[in-house]
Amino acid sequence: MSKPAPPGAPGFVSTGSLPSRDDVRAIIETAYARFREERSGTVADYIPVLAEADPAAFGICVANTQGDAFALGDADGTFSIQSVSKPFVFALVCDALGAEEAARRLGVDATGLPFNSIMAVELRADRTTNPMVNSGAIATTSLVGGANAEERWQRVRDGLSRFAGRTLTMDERVYRSEADHNQRNAGLAHLLRGYGRVYCDPDEAIDVYTRQCSLLVTARDLAVMGATLAGGGVNPATGEQVIAPDTCRRVLAVMATAGLYERSGSWLFDVGLPGKSGVSGGIVTVSPGKGAVATWSPPLDAAGNSVRGQLVTRFLSEALGLNLFVSAPARRS
């Protein structure tokens, strides 16, 4: 067994050794320098305003469950959260309904298909997908409690703000731009409604979902949000119990199997941690019990995942000793 962390230690514990705060910072600096010039990938443009993103923007933030945050580059630059909102809204719904009921209504199996796939819905007899892709996420948002769209939206915004430890605001331009180009998501919502798999008015569900995707965050916010999932639902910055500990393991399980869409298998193979990406270039990656890594770099691969974010996270998972699947033989006395 590795030594228990001394009080106040960063909490990123690789097998056998304990990186100090200085070690963690040095490792993040190495990652930043190594991938600084990486330019592969293409900025998303199917939501017109996202095409304006600076491809060179690059931020990293690592937060642990004890409240330390290590930030570098554009870690405080804002961008719309997009699909990185999905696990957190799913967490709120699990907390309210119970994870098993949420899973029954939404599904928790990876689709292996693109995030906005319509076929994914058609392929399954029960018409569920999972909360990490658009169909399942729109269904998730439709399960948020509230008498109308406004109440649902307030609940989503307040819930995500509690994860971030500060009040999040919506980017009106991103919302408008997406709302004007949302026909595919609207199609998905109506299709799901026909199958009884959207649980409120489909147009309301789309509107709240589009607002949720337009919330402005920073890499630092995503790191704190992820560290809340890592720490049994306790926000390490505010100390607030945001969701139940039991909800965290359910959310992390779905992130592990489906957080990077059709690349989720390769991601788990390389990084060995639950993660969630979004088309504006954010990725949050959670190391259960330890903390979270957040990256922001807008250029994406064909699946819609930040290219540089994946490279940095893979590097950090290894260097900080976070991969869940690293095993070691038991010591015999």
Ligand SMILES: NC(=O)CC[C@H](N)C(=O)O
């Ligand atoms: N992958 C994403 O980040 C997709 C989110 C985006 N708002 C959409 O629904 O298309």
